[in-house]
Amino acid sequence: MMDELMDFAEVLERFDPVLGLEVHVELNTASKMFCGCATAFGAAPNTQTCPVCLGLPGTLPVLNGKAVESAIRIGLALNCEIASWCRFARKNYFYPDMTKDFQTSQYDEPIAYEGHVSVETGGVVYEVPIERAHMEEDAGKLVHVGGATGRIEGAEYSLLDYNRAGVPLIEIVTKPVFGTGDRAPEVAREYVADLRDMVRALGVSDVRMEQGSLRCDANVSLMPKGSDTLGTRTETKNLNSLRSIERALRYEIRRQGAVLAAGGRVTQETRHWNEAGGYTTSGRSKEQAEDYRYFPEPDLVPVAPSREWVAELRATLPEPPAERRRRLTTEWGFTEAEMRDVQGAGALDLVLATVVAGAPPAAARKWWVAELARRANETGTDLDGLPITPAQVAAVQALVDAGTVNDKLARQVIDGVLAGEGDPAAVVAARGLAVVSDDGALGVAVDAAIEANPDVADKIRAGKVQAAGALIGAVMRTMGGKADAAKVRELILTRLS
Structure with missing residues (x-):
């Protein structure tokens, strides 16, 4: 049965949305958090495992030093304080993808805490307070079989792949985010987009959302207008695209509004997002921290990064995303509105890579923000999920500049590249698309x-x-x-x- 939904504008007349975002970033270390197993994506199921990451009795973890370095750099980029002493804890719960029945994580002593970032959308800047960024190991992966989408909805059964178990993970948790109003879903989307840009620039993760190396759990609650008492929140789990984050939050705001308007109570729970149907479904009641029975991990010594090391890592930080956008706006000769269009489409890194590959900035923007963004929207994918690379887009523009094809034919070249027919020059030859000048x-x-x-x-x-x-x-x-x-x-x- 479908949920009752309230009109989005009507919800905002009566309630203020409050966001809370938990973003999980898989690090690109060569080995796992506590063992030497490989972390490469796409290996045959259960081939990148060992007694340590499978949690077999008698095994002992050894901390990955590179993961600690990456965690500190992420914390610094989030303007966080870096702990001079922290330690791991056991987070106890039973779930099929947890081989040990506990996750080695951090609880009350995270490596980074009390940070903040700024997010701009619609010409307005919103401050997002960061509560913590802590280290942990990833869980295994449930492969849902029998459904139409590969998600849990409609699946007949699930299989377990433990290759991902033990992969180094950084969880970035915001404090409650107030004051976003009707832009709450957009602010959440832009926050994760900025976070993805920042982590990619740091070089500590490939942040491929479609592969699960960056995932978002989106919390939202509704607070009655004029009240300062938080409402009951829900947490929509494992959102793996920017589009899904925005759509899922918009749906939850409308669903919760309808529940409250009818005199009901919102249940604190996790929920699952159905991408095809555009709705959330109930998962399980949401545990409180005490339900996990945290206690210090006895098999790992505390982590105590020296202030000298932290200072050295601070010096390696790349240009912050907001500053980079301002610089590129000037360098490329874009108006602020044009750059907002690029950012809104999630195309900044793609445009930059296309310019680096040789295309003029205006042409790179045209192809990504207009032509390719339309195709991504039609197929319901993120822009960087399209099967075309910045180098290929630059090659298309080079064909236009050389007079080999015109703009109309270039669109057919892009069709061929997206269809898997090869690079632009091969598509032109195979389809006979070259301009006739004889x-x-x-x-x-x-x-x-x-x-x-x-x-x-x-x-x-x-x-x-x-x-x-x-x-x-x-x-x-x-x-x-x-x-x-x-x-x-x-x-x-x-x-x-």
């Missing part, structure tokens, strides 16, 4: 257009050169859009001069 072939088409449109030809002979556009259009139609428009114009004016 005087002989074009001359025949031009003569036919002049003969078929004598009145237009007379206008051109009388000096109305702008009328040539009609004949150029006729030639282009005859040649399936493959004629060199500049050459056609030259031939028309030569014949009718």
Whole structure:
């Protein structure tokens, strides 16, 4: 049965949304958090495991030093305090993907805490307070079989793959985020987008959301207007695209609004997002911290990074995302509105990589923000999930600049690349998309257009050169859009001069 939903605008008239976001970042270390097993994505199920990450009796963990370094750098980039002494804890719960029935994590002593970042959307800057960024190991993966989407909804059964168990993970937890109003879903989306940009720039994760190396658990509650008492929150788990984050939060705000307006109570629980249907479903009641029975991990010594080491790592931080956007806006000659469009489409890194590959900034923006963003929206995927690379987009523009194809044909080239037909040059050759500039072939088409449109030809002979556009259009139609428009114009004016 579908949930009752309240109109989004009506919810915002009566309630203030309060966000809480938990983002899990898988680190790109070569080995796992507490053992030497590989972390490569896509290996055959259960082939990257050992007694330690499977939690077999008698095994002892050894901490990955590179993971600690990455955690400190993430904490610094979030403007956090870095603990001079912290330790791991056991988070106890029974779940199929936890081989040990506990997760080695951090509880009351995280490595980074009390930070903040700024997020801009709609021309407004919102402050997002960071409570903590702590180290932990990832769990295994449930593979849901039998459903149409690969998600738990509709699945007939689930299989377990423990390759991911023990992969180094940083969990970044915000404090409650107030004051976002009707932009709450957008603020959440932009926060995760900025976080993804920041972590990618740090070089500590590939942040591939479609592969689960960056995942978001989105909490939201509704607070009655004029109240300072938080409502009951729900947590929508494992959102793995920016689009899903925004849509799931918008749905939950509308669902909770309907529950409260009808006099009901929101249940504190985890919920699952159904991407195809665009709705959330109930998961399990949400535990409090005491339900996990945390206690210090007896098999690991505390972590005590020296202040000198922290200072050295601070010096390695890249340019913050907001500062980089301002710099690129100036360098590329974009207006603020154009850069907002790029950021809103989640295309900044893609445009930058396309420019680095040789395309002019304006052309890179055009292809990603207009043409490719439309295709991503049609297929319900994030922009960086499309099967085309920045280098390929730059190659398409190079073909346009060289006169090999025009803009219309370039769109067909992109069709071919997205369809898996190869790089742009191979698509042009296979599909026969190159612009025709041969005087002989074009001359025949031009003569036919002049003969078929004598009145237009007379206008051109009388000096109305702008009328040539009609004949150029006729030639282009005859040649399936493959004629060199500049050459056609030259031939028309030569014949009718």
